[in-house]
Amino acid sequence: MPAPRFPIAHPFDDDKLREECGIFGVIGVQDAASFVALGLHALQHRGQEAGGIVTHDPEQGFNSARRFGYVRDNFTSQSVMETLPGPLGIGHVRYSTAGSKGQTQIRDVQPFFGEFAMGGAAIAHNGNITNANALRRELIERGSIFQSSSDSECIIHLMARSLQRTIPERMEDALRRVEGAFSVVAMTRTKLIGVRDPLGVRPLVLGKVGDGWILSSETCALDIIGAEFIREIEPGEMVVITAEDGVQSHFPFRPQPSKFCIFEHVYFSRPDSILGGRSVYETREAIGRELAKESPVEADLVCPVPDSGTPAAIGFSLESGIPYAMGIIRNQYMGRTFIEPTEQIRNMGVRLKLNVNRALIRGKRVILVDDSVVRGTTSRKIKDMILDAGAKEVHFRIASPPTAWPCFYGVDTPEREKLLAATMSEDEMRTHLGVDSLKFISLNGLYRAVGETNGRDNACPQYCDACFSGEYPVRPSDMIEKGFSLKAAE
Amino acid sequence: MPAPRFPIAHPFDDDKLREECGIFGVIGVQDAASFVALGLHALQHRGQEAGGIVTHDPEQGFNSARRFGYVRDNFTSQSVMETLPGPLGIGHVRYSTAGSKGQTQIRDVQPFFGEFAMGGAAIAHNGNITNANALRRELIERGSIFQSSSDSECIIHLMARSLQRTIPERMEDALRRVEGAFSVVAMTRTKLIGVRDPLGVRPLVLGKVGDGWILSSETCALDIIGAEFIREIEPGEMVVITAEDGVQSHFPFRPQPSKFCIFEHVYFSRPDSILGGRSVYETREAIGRELAKESPVEADLVCPVPDSGTPAAIGFSLESGIPYAMGIIRNQYMGRTFIEPTEQIRNMGVRLKLNVNRALIRGKRVILVDDSVVRGTTSRKIKDMILDAGAKEVHFRIASPPTAWPCFYGVDTPEREKLLAATMSEDEMRTHLGVDSLKFISLNGLYRAVGETNGRDNACPQYCDACFSGEYPVRPSDMIEKGFSLKAAE
Amino acid sequence: MPAPRFPIAHPFDDDKLREECGIFGVIGVQDAASFVALGLHALQHRGQEAGGIVTHDPEQGFNSARRFGYVRDNFTSQSVMETLPGPLGIGHVRYSTAGSKGQTQIRDVQPFFGEFAMGGAAIAHNGNITNANALRRELIERGSIFQSSSDSECIIHLMARSLQRTIPERMEDALRRVEGAFSVVAMTRTKLIGVRDPLGVRPLVLGKVGDGWILSSETCALDIIGAEFIREIEPGEMVVITAEDGVQSHFPFRPQPSKFCIFEHVYFSRPDSILGGRSVYETREAIGRELAKESPVEADLVCPVPDSGTPAAIGFSLESGIPYAMGIIRNQYMGRTFIEPTEQIRNMGVRLKLNVNRALIRGKRVILVDDSVVRGTTSRKIKDMILDAGAKEVHFRIASPPTAWPCFYGVDTPEREKLLAATMSEDEMRTHLGVDSLKFISLNGLYRAVGETNGRDNACPQYCDACFSGEYPVRPSDMIEKGFSLKAAE
Amino acid sequence: MPAPRFPIAHPFDDDKLREECGIFGVIGVQDAASFVALGLHALQHRGQEAGGIVTHDPEQGFNSARRFGYVRDNFTSQSVMETLPGPLGIGHVRYSTAGSKGQTQIRDVQPFFGEFAMGGAAIAHNGNITNANALRRELIERGSIFQSSSDSECIIHLMARSLQRTIPERMEDALRRVEGAFSVVAMTRTKLIGVRDPLGVRPLVLGKVGDGWILSSETCALDIIGAEFIREIEPGEMVVITAEDGVQSHFPFRPQPSKFCIFEHVYFSRPDSILGGRSVYETREAIGRELAKESPVEADLVCPVPDSGTPAAIGFSLESGIPYAMGIIRNQYMGRTFIEPTEQIRNMGVRLKLNVNRALIRGKRVILVDDSVVRGTTSRKIKDMILDAGAKEVHFRIASPPTAWPCFYGVDTPEREKLLAATMSEDEMRTHLGVDSLKFISLNGLYRAVGETNGRDNACPQYCDACFSGEYPVRPSDMIEKGFSLKAAE
Secondary structure, eight states: OOOOOOOOOOTTGGGSOEEOEEEEEEESSSSHHHHHHHHHHHTGGGOOSEEEEEEEETTTEEEEEEEESOHHHHSOBHHHHTTSOSSEEEEEEEOOOTTOOSOOOGGGSSOEEEEETTEEEEEEEEEEETTHHHHHHHHHHTTOOOOSSOTTHHHHHHHHHOOOSSHHHHHHHHHHHOOEEEEEEEEOSSEEEEEEOTTOOSOOEEEEETTEEEEESSTHHHHTTTOEEEEEOOTTOEEEEETTTEEEEEOOSOOOOOOEETHIIIIISOTTSEETTEEHHHHHHHHHHHHHHHSOOOOSEEEEOTTTTHHHHHHHHHHHOOOBOOOEEEOTTOSSOOSSBOHHHHTTGGGGTEEEOHHHHTTOEEEEEESOOSSSHHHHHHHHHHHHTTOSEEEEEESSOOOOSOOOSSEEOOOGGGSHHHHOOHHHHHHHHTOSEEEEOOHHHHHHHTTOTTOOOTTSOSEEOHHHHOOOSSOOHHHHHTTOOOOOOO | OOOOOOOOOOTTGGGSOEEOEEEEEEESSSSHHHHHHHHHHHTGGGOOSEEEEEEEETTTEEEEEEEESOHHHHSOBHHHHTTSOSSEEEEEEEOOOTTOOSOOOGGGSSOEEEEETTEEEEEEEEEEETTHHHHHHHHHHTTOOOOSSOTTHHHHHHHHHOOOSSHHHHHHHHHHHOOEEEEEEEEOSSEEEEEEOTTOOSOOEEEEETTEEEEESSTHHHHTTTOEEEEEOOTTOEEEEETTTEEEEEOOSOOOOOOEETHIIIIISOTTSEETTEEHHHHHHHHHHHHHHHSOOOOSEEEEOTTTTHHHHHHHHHHHOOOBOOOEEEOTTOSSOOSSBOHHHHTTGGGGTEEEOHHHHTTOEEEEEESOOSSSHHHHHHHHHHHHTTOSEEEEEESSOOOOSOOOSSEEOOOGGGOHHHHOOHHHHHHHHTOSEEEEOOHHHHHHHTTOTTOOOSSSOSEEOHHHHOOOSSOOHHHHHTTOOOOOOO | OOOOOOOOOOTTGGGSOEEOEEEEEEESSSSHHHHHHHHHHHTGGGOOSEEEEEEEETTTEEEEEEEESOHHHHSOBHHHHTTSOSSEEEEEEEOOOTTOOSOOOGGGSSOEEEEETTEEEEEEEEEEETTHHHHHHHHHHTTOOOOSSOTTHHHHHHHHHOOOSSHHHHHHHHHHHOOEEEEEEEEOSSEEEEEEOTTOOSOOEEEEETTEEEEESSTHHHHTTTOEEEEEOOTTOEEEEETTTEEEEEOOSOOOOOOEETHIIIIISOTTSEETTEEHHHHHHHHHHHHHHHSOOOOSEEEEOTTTTHHHHHHHHHHHOOOBOOOEEEOTTOSSOOSSBOHHHHTTGGGGTEEEOHHHHTTOEEEEEESOOSSSHHHHHHHHHHHHTTOSEEEEEESSOOOOSOOOSSEEOOOGGGSHHHHOOHHHHHHHHTOSEEEEOOHHHHHHHTTOTTOOOTTSOSEEOHHHHOOOSSOOHHHHHTTOOOOOOO | OOOOOOOOOOTTGGGSOEEOEEEEEEESSSSHHHHHHHHHHHTGGGOOSEEEEEEEETTTEEEEEEEESOHHHHSOBHHHHTTSOSSEEEEEEEOOOTTOOSOOOGGGSSOEEEEETTEEEEEEEEEEETTHHHHHHHHHHTTOOOOSSOTTHHHHHHHHHOOOSSHHHHHHHHHHHOOEEEEEEEEOSSEEEEEEOTTOOSOOEEEEETTEEEEESSTHHHHHTTOEEEEEOOTTOEEEEETTTEEEEEOOSOOOOOOEETHIIIIISOTTSEETTEEHHHHHHHHHHHHHHHSOOOOSEEEEOTTTTHHHHHHHHHHHOOOBOOOEEEOTTOSSOOSSBOHHHHTTGGGGTEEEOHHHHTTOEEEEEESOOSSSHHHHHHHHHHHHTTOSEEEEEESSOOOOSOOOSSEEOOOGGGSHHHHOOHHHHHHHHTOSEEEEOOHHHHHHHTTOTTOOOTTSOSEEOHHHHOOOSSOOHHHHHTTOOOOOOO
16 A cells, blocks of 8 residues: 655645644543544644554553544544553654655654563654764664664664663663753553653643643643643653652753743744743734834734734734734635646645735735744745735734744754845845835844743843754754754854 | 545534535636636635536547545546646535435536537536426426436436527526526536526626636635636626637526625625625624624623634724634644544534633633524533633624524525524523623624615515525425425514 | 546456446345345456446335445445345446447446336346447437436436336336347336346346345356346346246247357356356366367367366367366466556566466477457467477367457457457468467357257357357447448358 | 555465465566566465565665555556665565464564664565564563564564674574574665575575576566576575675575475465476376375266365376366455455355356266365365255365464464364364265375375475474474473374
């Protein structure tokens, strides 16, 4: 059976940064697989290419299913779910990794499973290991056989070779060798384990449902199953959860100042998730307000670029008093791109997904609010559509600073030279896009909007903002080996 | 190969009225099939169950493809599209008809094709024939063999038996026997034909792209292919279009006062389509403003029930000054319902599709704006979700009058006894839904919002509003035969 | 859903004549659909491209399923079979018709169904209507709409327009207008009907299982369900079977001398079926014996061309005393041809299906027995393989006379000019094939082997042998209209 | 995408022993993948559940494809084959292993691939490792992670941990730790490697095509690609083949008397393959002759149980002078069993596959020749069918001695207590089967027929005949650990 190829390039989304993974785990419930499936469905925005679930049942042992495509299409039918019995399970949704040549194989789909002398373990990983190449070379030298092209497989091989006795101890041992950004959920026959890297770059939260416990990338996956949000797992924390003893917390790593990914606030997380005690929606509305303060302009309408620009556009409208309107309508049946389209259809590009509300826009001065500018290709097309429809002026307002550096911590970014902001000044970008004005929120303004009232601490920034600042909190060793140049120290 | 069953019951949309069809035709272009596919994609909201395309090529004759599922999944690949050559084509998207027992067969999917003595013709129909049962009995008696359970097939059999010489004449002949609401696009080897019933209940518009001509249910399908909107086809008008002579117009039916479906403004049409010279979005914003004037209430937030309540909610916010916010977030990966879900997943119901923005809603007085209340099942669940999230008050504002009567003109409505407004007063509904207040826009208010500044002309209403008023402009003969009781004359 | 393309061209079988259909019907049993499925499975050799089943249940009415592909793959699963309830059903397996341009559509797959004023009827047809074009023109003129490209659809339209009252009467009426060869099974809500044309060209047998009755193309389909073989339906006979009254027989056509297809004995029928009171296997063995008497030759081994030459080869060996051996081995996994093979694989041709038993053949004088020579392409390849393997001599013995004329009575034959025997004498064929000797059984010898001890009655042949003699018992009107020339009267 | 479940239980073949694998490799040709696909197609009888191919191309590195189902359905299309470029490739077809609980996963499908420090290697294995459990425990203890449930994966992990420098040396190192029966084909970037275990239990042959070299389980796979049969790989031999230097031979194991599987002659190998210088067909014919000499009986017909009994039946007929006839006809469309059949269809059992030629059998004394009796279930059903058809006497003649012991060397056998001959004497079996006589060939007779003119050397048998004699040439350690009892020494 040929591998089902899943078209990952959306006509629109290929001009976005993409979170590469969502992870979810549950222990102490009946039919864990259904919980995992629902949780992954809620996390689908973090990875649409493929998904996998592993469960454990005292009688039937470990079982797993890994599939290309959406959770809703793969992990709901009776026939699949009954192959995944038991009260304990973990799951993973993923995009393909930026660096991978060619197509993803099903063997690259997590969770990964390993049989150790003391029993089996499964592991699902969100993030990116920045010294994976070196680790892989060393492990192969010692006789490990890699089955996937995924960097995350290093963790399970390191665990297999650890001298420690228990699986949690082996995981600590393994993760101490790993550099980079990671949130991990793992399971043994009786334990659910969660870990965040010492910087806490990627999110991981703890929830409770009845007598059961949940680990999830975001709180929106707690809501879908009616679970209570308990707290975020802390940077550098490992929690080991059993049905009997509940949650036990360790801090196996050397403490470091935390560096949560600020782009989770801007774009990756779902607006109904809670981050830092506030809904992501509210944060984005606040970004829009801040943007309106920093870069006001006279206009008739504030329109979002759907759907990700919507909360910031509402904030901009509320702050500025300029009416909010849906000037661009999204075709809701455009879930994925067309499959192997004809030439004629391919040329339609962004029109398949978006349409301008012509009758509304005609003759108006329009502010377009978008979350970010990556390559700038989509921004140009949208500007053309708006002008075609008869707008008098077009003003872009962007809810993030210029994206000038690639992310090496689990986000799919184009190479640096393809980032518009890496090669152009703000003014050059305005000319390139052909708009009447173009303004990005300042880095300080963004920090204020996410709740840092004094703005960015340049000596020790409160977040990872490498994609804007080029200041990488973890050295990207593999990439430097491949020729990537860090920002020259100033 | 088993018929691919397409899950038509959305956990949410089954509490909506549903337009049953979208139609599209084009003549005088290269590769008509690509135009039809893109047009149908833009009309997908009018019918998600299945679609079909027929084209004609001077060398290869008529070709057709009919498929279950979305246009984007079926009508884009080179391998399918190259089987549909030629400069002339029509297409159709559909829901299953309310009355059909059991599942749709592929033979029920339009366009229908008939080989006549003077050549072939294909036909696609949006609407409903109210005397179809009687016509079908008569045709079978005379020896016609029906291949589908679709009422629309009557038209092609009537044409086959017509004594007229040309296909357009036979179509006139056939449609004069038909009662009900219909917009039709049809094609012969050289002609594209469009017809609207004398009341003009269902929409049909004319567009132009290069030297080619378009017929479409809505203008949004003109935008996607870069076509110019020329005008609406008039009630009772038949246009016959050839590549050489362009558009020729006839009025074969006895003239009648027009009765366009007012619900197209409220819900069916896409917000970026133009109806009556104004964008549907603006009309819906106006409905929201009118609603705010008619039924104001003190509150902290105006939230739409996504996605159809959004424009009216924006209008309500603009009129009332109460901030607009996305209190309910839609899972964008919930395109269709889960396939044969397990019990546990089925019980999640509406949560799979919607999530409340808990952190935002807590402690607030919330106005929820929705387009309509049909059975009321979804409204109750949404109210529960909002209260669970800690809202202090919940006020429903509905952008249409109470839906108390079924539609027999091409819209899928529950039986009358399942319509909440058929059995309850507005006050009983408020109690039933358990909300702090519930207000519908008045019928007069709705007429004002759609542009009738003097409101409804009760003597001869300007629109078909049977679903609100019970006043049916065409006698629903088949339904009366099956036992449906008209509203008692007052 | 893309039409499932079924590769009909076997690397080997495309050099065979092919029966185009098998038909089966049952009444008075529990779960008729399972009986029909098993019967069609036993008749699969008569049509591999597609199959269909219609059943009737007093509560659930008529139901049908039509699929491309093998019966075993389509009509066995619980999920399909439970959609076909009831005690009465008919079914059909088919090849595509020779003359059809392009690919078969699912709508061409029988049984055909028609709703008449007095109720529905379904019909399945084996054979070919020789005046179908004229009938179709007339019916379209009168307003019938054809849904398929199948000639058999004429029958159901003729029935729809008949002035008779009952369905059996209408069927008589319709079949009197039809010229050609046909065996038909049909059903109403309460009756199973079987008819053979007046010449009895195509087979049809009657069986009994418990209280139920069976109609089938061959007796092998009675064996698979444990049914008893009662008798053959006679030429020109119509049987109407009800659960209550059993079998009632009519002879609605003008009597004519029967002309059963002699090629059914040679190749089409399964060797375990009974024809004329004797197993087809025994008849074929007798053909082989007759061939050994007519055309003896000194040799070391008698080898069949598998699988169809096997019984005649055994007969040849028994008569001649030359040992029988499997010199050519068939790959049993070569059910169908490879799907869209690469160039390299396509060039392998017949090797994919057959391999010579090299160690056995080397240095031997080999007699190869085959059932027929059509184009001669396969015979050449097999001869090459045998010589490559080191055979000293190769002698072909063919169990039928030279095939020099196409069949127009329900068998897929190449056009006349592609038949080797239409353009070459026996001696030219021997030279063309490059074998040491080539002998066909004589027409008289074939008649003797099938039981006519005095051979062929040339004044009024006992069988239809048009493919050998060019004497067509029914005028092929449609083909003559298309330019086919009958054999000049001598 | 749900794992494609392949129905492995044939209604008939589940009463056969089944070879578990076929292997094939080629080097030095254009488009190696097409050669491997054709070779595997010819070896399909050795494994029908799944297949895999790995190729190497200097530019594109290693590529692989593994699929459930037949070779002809998976490895022929342009789209799959073009993903497998290069001049060097190996492949594997497999049944599932008897002992595996539950269903096969795609990760269990060979060839297995490992990336070592000095480069990658792929390996395909026919046979069974009798100390696999112990090896697996040891490897896991050392930190290897197994991805499959296949015993063959041990080999690649042993290779990964070997201290040797080159891949052939590591393979020698690994195979010296392995006990059991194995034929292996493997490949590096530049080498094709073949190995047989010291006893030579499973077959492996060397062929040549143009400048390229082939390794294959049987010679029939050489014929299909037009390759020349060079010689058998010898027991204990390792050949390392490069395009430049051709075949280099080593004997890395301690020499032992060879023990080729005698059942390859009886049933596993294809009749057109060459074993020991003679076609398998001729050997089977000789077995039939020997059987006729040992156990003659008066009768009217000798009939094979199709298809595997055919050559021995021909031999029996030639020796005895009793006419050979096809008394049982096999439905050639019964390639696999029905998919999830209804109860009614399941009960049809063997009738779906076989039908008795009733008209031929009636009143006759019939000798049925079969290759073996395993559980005896099929033999009983066939006897019933023959008697139902009216046979006067039924005599079974079996072309192998009683199968009383399971095979642990790569053949799928029922547990010992399910083997009819393990619990019954020949006479008890005759009564159990209810036939007039039942005779097995003697072990000595079988040895004579395969060419050992003096019969079996009981001191040191020339073949592995453990399934008949219970004398296992390699200790089945894993099975003994699980409780299997060896035959008591006498």
